Amino acid sequence: MSNEKQGLRKIGTVPVFLTLVLLLVACVLPFVVSNYRTFQLTLVLVYAIALLGLNILTGYNGQISLGHGAFYAIGAYVAAMLMDQAGMPYWATIPIAGVVCLVVGFLFGLPALRLEGLYLALATFALAVSMPPILKAHFLEKWTGGVQGIVIVKPDPPAWLAAAGVKLNADQWLYYFVLAIALVLFVVGWNLISGRIGRALIAIRDHHTAAEAMGINTAIYKSLAFGVSAMYTGIAGALGAIAVQFVAPDSFTVFLSITFLVGIVVGGLASLSGALYGALFIQFVPNIADELSKAAPWAVFGVFLIAFVYLMPTGVAGALRVLLSRRRGGKLLQPKEAVP
Amino acid sequence: MNRTLFPVAALLAAALAFPAYAQKKYDPGASDTEIKIGNTNPYSGPASAYGAIGKSIAAYFRMLNERGGINGRKVRVISLDDGYSPPKTVELIRQLVEQEKVLCTHNTLGTATNTAIHKYMNAKKVPQLFVATGATKWNDPKGFHWTMGWQPNYQTEARIYAKHILQTKPNAKIAVLYQNDDYGKDYLKGFEDGLGAQAQKMIVAKASYEVSEPTVDSQILQLKSSGADVFFNITTPKFAAQAIRAAYDSGWKPTHYLNNVSNSVGSVLKPAGLEKAVGIITSAYVKDPTDKRWASDAGMKTWREFMAKYNPDGDTSDPFNVYGYTVAATLEQVLKQCGDTLTRENVMKQAASLKRFRVDTLLPGITISTSPNDYAPIEAMQLERFNGQQFELFGEVISNEQ
Numbered sequence A: 001m002s003n004e005k006q007g008l009r010k011i012g013t014v015p016v017f018l019t020l021v022l023l024l025v026a027c028v029l030p031f032v033v034s035n036y037r038t039f040q041l042t043l044v045l046v047y048a049i050a051l052l053g054l055n056i057l058t059g060y061n062g063q064i065s066l067g068h069g070a071f072y073a074i075g076a077y078v079a080a081m082l083m084d085q086a087g088m089p090y091w092a093t094i095p096i097a098g099v100v101c102l103v104v105g106f107l108f109g110l111p112a113l114r115l116e117g118l119y120l121a122l123a124t125f126a127l128a129v130s131m132p133p134i135l136k137a138h139f140l141e142k143w144t145g146g147v148q149g150i151v152i153v154k155p156d157p158p159a160w161l162a163a164a165g166v167k168l169n170a171d172q173w174l175y176y177f178v179l180a181i182a183l184v185l186f187v188v189g190w191n192l193i194s195g196r197i198g199r200a201l202i203a204i205r206d207h208h209t210a211a212e213a214m215g216i217n218t219a220i221y222k223s224l225a226f227g228v229s230a231m232y233t234g235i236a237g238a239l240g241a242i243a244v245q246f247v248a249p250d251s252f253t254v255f256l257s258i259t260f261l262v263g264i265v266v267g268g269l270a271s272l273s274g275a276l277y278g279a280l281f282i283q284f285v286p287n288i289a290d291e292l293s294k295a296a297p298w299a300v301f302g303v304f305l306i307a308f309v310y311l312m313p314t315g316v317a318g319a320l321r322v323l324l325s326r327r328r329g330g331k332l333l334q335p336k337e338a339v340p
Numbered sequence B: 001m002n003r004t005l006f007p008v009a010a011l012l013a014a015a016l017a018f019p020a021y022a023q024k025k026y027d028p029g030a031s032d033t034e035i036k037i038g039n040t041n042p043y044s045g046p047a048s049a050y051g052a053i054g055k056s057i058a059a060y061f062r063m064l065n066e067r068g069g070i071n072g073r074k075v076r077v078i079s080l081d082d083g084y085s086p087p088k089t090v091e092l093i094r095q096l097v098e099q100e101k102v103l104c105t106h107n108t109l110g111t112a113t114n115t116a117i118h119k120y121m122n123a124k125k126v127p128q129l130f131v132a133t134g135a136t137k138w139n140d141p142k143g144f145h146w147t148m149g150w151q152p153n154y155q156t157e158a159r160i161y162a163k164h165i166l167q168t169k170p171n172a173k174i175a176v177l178y179q180n181d182d183y184g185k186d187y188l189k190g191f192e193d194g195l196g197a198q199a200q201k202m203i204v205a206k207a208s209y210e211v212s213e214p215t216v217d218s219q220i221l222q223l224k225s226s227g228a229d230v231f232f233n234i235t236t237p238k239f240a241a242q243a244i245r246a247a248y249d250s251g252w253k254p255t256h257y258l259n260n261v262s263n264s265v266g267s268v269l270k271p272a273g274l275e276k277a278v279g280i281i282t283s284a285y286v287k288d289p290t291d292k293r294w295a296s297d298a299g300m301k302t303w304r305e306f307m308a309k310y311n312p313d314g315d316t317s318d319p320f321n322v323y324g325y326t327v328a329a330t331l332e333q334v335l336k337q338c339g340d341t342l343t344r345e346n347v348m349k350q351a352a353s354l355k356r357f358r359v360d361t362l363l364p365g366i367t368i369s370t371s372p373n374d375y376a377p378i379e380a381m382q383l384e385r386f387n388g389q390q391f392e393l394f395g396e397v398i399s400n401e402q
Helices: A013-032 A035-060 A068-085 A090-112 A117-136 A138-144 A159-163 A170-194 A196-206 A208-213 A218-244 A254-267 A272-292 A297-311 A315-328 B005-023 B048-066 B086-099 B111-124 B154-168 B182-202 B217-224 B237-249 B265-272 B298-310 B319-338 B344-351
Strands: B034-041 B074-081 B104-106 B174-179 B203-209 B230-234 B255-258 B281-284 B380-386 B391-399
Touching: A013 A035, A013 A170, A035 A068, A035 A170, A035 A196, A035 A218, A035 A254, A035 A272, A035 B086, A068 A090, A068 A117, A068 A138, A068 A218, A068 A254, A090 A117, A090 A218, A117 A138, A117 A254, A170 A196, A170 A218, A170 A272, A196 A208, A196 A218, A208 A218, A218 B086, A254 A272, A254 A297, A254 A315, A272 A297, A272 A315, A272 B074, B034 B048, B034 B086, B048 B074, B048 B298, B048 B319, B074 B086, B086 B104, B086 B111, B104 B319, B154 B182, B154 B230, B154 B255, B154 B281, B154 B380, B154 B391, B174 B182, B174 B217, B182 B203, B182 B230, B203 B217, B217 B237, B230 B237, B237 B255, B237 B265, B281 B391, B298 B319, B319 B344
Parallel strands: B034 B074, B034 B104, B174 B203, B174 B230, B230 B255, B255 B281
Antiparallel strands: B281 B380, B380 B391
């Protein structure tokens, strides 16, 4: 990326180096930790994809969504139903889940254009609230399995891998499968954000009228942001369903949507790496809270949350950026924080 | 340790220990000193009222450990909060089985949450004992050898009502209202099975409702117009209250059977109007902690002492605390029967060979029996009728035990 792209970070050698190290660690981890931890890390990657999607919408484009759990649910159900009813292989369901969510997200984005800020948040909140009853609905029961949900089979590592002499168990294979998809989606996301489209999205976020005056078609960009964002989250949902091997309406309550929002704020708004930090937070902090107190786990979670927001007001990604630039002794180069 | 003495000591220890070890057999989660049990419960989230069960189970084993444990081993219950969310349950159960290496799980709560781990537990061959849900599918020893229910399932309960109707009103014309989901259909199936060949003739009207519907008034009018004189009410609390009120207000006076799910005086009958609920028949299997007839009952006295000493924060009017105590006592019996063979296979074998086991918090006459072909521990209930103030037990305990 060239430097003149405004509003975007110049990529120094340190972040590139860190990314490579992180990638290496990510590749080695399943051989070091137990299957259970591998499974947890798979979920972290899944959440990271979902948070990346939400961040494109909320962090970069300034549209608050309290309903991304619904897109996650749609992705999960599309994958589960295709596997269960049509006998489709798990990997083939991922792009379909993505396309379905892209379309649904885009269509939802069209009427949402009229809604700004808090009103949009409420509209998306309604989407999240209505998702479990829709999934339980009688006329869809044939496909969705009603309240009982759908149990799906865990994918085994493909035969060609074993033939090539690589021995992986089901957990490790799924981890690498999700890691590969996450990498592709992060690279695509990075390209999207650091190019013309990204600048347009940020411009709309920062000054809607000015952006329009510059000739940006705000309607198309905002709907597109909604669609792409939903697609990312939907793909995450499909991967999550395959990892957990089960979908049920109770898995996708409104709380999931709120958890996603917590994830991007804690991780860092308008930051790609923030998605990963946020995912780590929403995956592991509730477990820590439960260990600390059975009586009021969410109170402990709340304390964590407040501590994070106070100590790192720009999210983990923002705090790390400050830390890195201080060590370099250089000036802070960073995107303007989202003002949703 | 002194190096020269080490081999001698080791030999000696081995010689001493060998006869004992020859009889002891352990799977992960069991040792000479400890048995590890896993549990998931919603301590947070919308279903957190159920958390009382997990807490009273933990309290029960605290009491037991203080008294020396089971066959000299302490029981460690690791209970985790899944917030009633199936994906979380999957993650936590994997933690319990793969990290903590529990011997078995016990009373994991919720139908969807247990469905999510059903296959996994059976693939891993880890006992999923006494799940806290009323669905009938947990009694499937052929298909799912490692999973067992505990409480009377919906079909068992419905069959008990059917039995009572056949005995008392063989010519009844029955109307059924049911919630249109697995829970409602489970009850309906048990009810029809219980009536047997008579079902087609006796059930004159069926109406269903969706959870999303605001009221069930129109369904009640429809059922009333069928001329039925018996009404089986398969509804969750909110709709149960509506149905009771609507039936009474419409002047319909059938013999009213209400499912156990909604037999709470406080949250169903009171909102409906106590006078409108007089005569309603439902069923129970544990002693109600607020029922005055158990005020001086020995079993409930022991329970109250237990609550005071080991679970002082628990609500002594909450039936969930009786439930937790009773289901924990059932696990204690299974582990006792296991003796020194604490393998997962043996845990399952012992759980499937409970013979008329009794906990004093169960209603008199109700016992727990299982066999390799019968994974439904409690299959008896007693009917009770509402007198305008509280439920009164009547008749014999009706058992569905084969």
